[in-house]
Amino acid sequence: MPGFQRDTTTLHYELDGSGPDAVYICGMGSHSNDLLGLTVRQTLGAQYRLLTVDNRGSGQTLTPNGENSTFAHMADDILALMDHVGMNKARVLGISMGGMIALTLAARCPERVERLVVAVTSARTPDDPSRSAFLLRAGHLMRQNNIPLEFINRHNAVMLLGESVFSEMPAIVEMWVNAPPDPMQQSLEGFDLQSNALVAYDVREKLKTLNIPTLVLSSTEDLLVPPKYQDEIASLIPGAEIKRYLGGHVYMMLPPHAPQFFADVMGFWGSP
Secondary structure, rough: OOOEOEEEEEOEEEEEOOOOEEEEOOOOOOOOOOHHHHHHHHHHHOOEEEEOOOOOOOOOOOOOOOOOOOOHHOOOHHHHHHHOOOOOEEEEEEHHHHHEEEEOOOOOOOEEEEEEEEOOOOEEOOOOOHHHHHHHHHHHHHHHHOOOOHHHHHHHHHHHOHEEEEEHHHHHHHHHHHOOOOOOOHHHHHHHHHHHOOOOOOHHHHHHHOOOEEEEEEEOOOOOOOOHHHHHHHHHHHOEEEEEEEEOOHHHHOOOOOOHHHHHHHHHHHHO
16 A cells, blocks of 8 residues: 655555455554454455554654654544545554554544444553553663564563463464564664653543443453453443453464454444
């Protein structure tokens, strides 16, 4: 897909499939053409006209070095691209940081969101000090010091995979550790841009009056964004549903859980 120019940023996006309009918002460091992005696009693009955007600081989106951003900016990027491709209203899925952008979008422009699914995310900046804040700082330091990819992968495995994966699926852990480098691996500048967007993020008050059917997907084994943050979202949004999985922060990428994850998303979104 061609880039879309918005202020100083050239946004990369993908538009897949046909059917009812839908949007997938990627998590921190993730993008439309990584393993998760391709899986989401292939699966949901078979049923919906799916828009996927590389957020500022990741993938093929080009943002000037040293520029800061907020989740409001990133939500406005999504809205601008929805306008660009002719989506007035859409079903929305946001995972991790993408869920924060999705919640921001829904809070700012609820009339543009038909049904909302957010996974392993939060309605506010994670507590600091906390394990989440510590892990984010560790991620910055590893990139800053050019730590070899294997060790970054090992750190990410501990951060993103649940205990059940280590005990029951050691082959997946091994594959994670030995995964090849992503050609569009997030830079230190991109990591910092997205990390800084977490500062002062809080949409809790706006969620209390949100009138959008919402499904919150959580993992009881999530170390990066613990379940209490998912529970908080579900308690704030009137009528929100919540479902919990094993597997950790990236359970939707794991063979035992991925089919049910997509079944839950599409079941909640509704059949085309």
